[in-house]
Amino acid sequence: AQKITQTQPGMFVQEKEAVTLDCTYDTSDPSYGLFWYKQPSSGEMIFLIYQGSYDQQNATEGRYSLNFQKARKSANLVISASQLGDSAMYFCAMRALNQAGTALIFGKGTTLSVSS
Amino acid sequence: GAVVSQHPSWVICKSGTSVKIECRSLDFQATTMFWYRQFPKQSLMLMATSNEGSKATYEQGVEKDKFLINHASLTLSTLTVTSAHPEDSSFYICSARDPRGDTQYFGPGTRLTVL
Numbered sequence: 001a002q003k004i005t006q007t008q009p010g011m012f013v014q015e016k017e018a019v020t021l022d023c024t025y026d027t028s029d030p031s032y033g034l035f036w037y038k039q040p041s042s043g044e045m046i047f048l049i050y051q052g053s054y055d056q057q058n059a060t061e062g063r064y065s066l067n068f069q070k071a072r073k074s075a076n077l078v079i080s081a082s083q084l085g086d087s088a089m090y091f092c093a094m095r096a097l098n099q100a101g102t103a104l105i106f107g108k109g110t111t112l113s114v115s116s
Numbered sequence: 117g118a119v120v121s122q123h124p125s126w127v128i129c130k131s132g133t134s135v136k137i138e139c140r141s142l143d144f145q146a147t148t149m150f151w152y153r154q155f156p157k158q159s160l161m162l163m164a165t166s167n168e169g170s171k172a173t174y175e176q177g178v179e180k181d182k183f184l185i186n187h188a189s190l191t192l193s194t195l196t197v198t199s200a201h202p203e204d205s206s207f208y209i210c211s212a213r214d215p216r217g218d219t220q221y222f223g224p225g226t227r228l229t230v231l
Contacts (some may be wrong), residue, residue, distance in 0.1 A: 035219075035220075037222075043154075043207055043209075043225040044222065044224045044225060045160075045209065045211075045222035045225075047219060047221070047222075050219065089157075091159065091160070095220075102165075103150040103162045103165055103211075103220075104150075104162075104220055105162070106159045107159065108158070108159045109158075109159050
């Protein structure tokens with residue numbers, strides 16, 4: 001069975017600082033994908049970044065980077081130079097890549113609050 | 117980029133009535149769509165996997181007769197909440213997997229309030 005664990009219910013950071021949101025996972029599938037989504041108060045799920053289990057390098061997308069440590073089964077999201085607009089709920093998710101019909105499994109989420 | 121739409125974005129209904137929510141993939145054909153439910157400040161819980169042209173696969177604990185799912189075309193899946201009750205009030209989100217890659221795109225969600 002797959003499982004995603006996000007241990008930080010809430011995180012607080014000041015503008016322009018970097019913040020790391022933790023995510024650990026558990027799976028028996030050899031090929032899997034890890035995702036991070038942002039959900040602002042409007043409710044829409046915004047895709048941020050993706051990391052494949054066989055990717056050699058950590059994924060980066062603008063101010064977002066994923067610190068992928070396969071042996072430790074962790075996929076932490078790093079947001080550099082935080083902005084007020086980054087305040088939202090953040091979800092780590094995973095799915096097996098060898099099963100086309102499988103859904104994303106989500107962690108419980110972390111609420112990020114950015115202050116000026 | 118890929119876009120998934122949902123309609124309506126919010127709905128208020130009386131207890132005992134049925135509500136239909138539509139999920140459409142606008143830029144690609146989605147053989148598989150997913151329906152999630154989310155309570156305030158909580159995670160997304162998968163309700164069912166909707167497969168085009170076949171019956172939906174429901175997660176354990178989700179009532180098939182209460183949450184009817186139809187995936188009649190490659191771009192449309194519908195979720196009907198039958199005989200809605202106040203405890204069905206929630207945020208319902210659909211997603212569609214773009215077969216050209218591994219990303220799932222989410223609709224904007226539907227906020228259902230049952231009075």
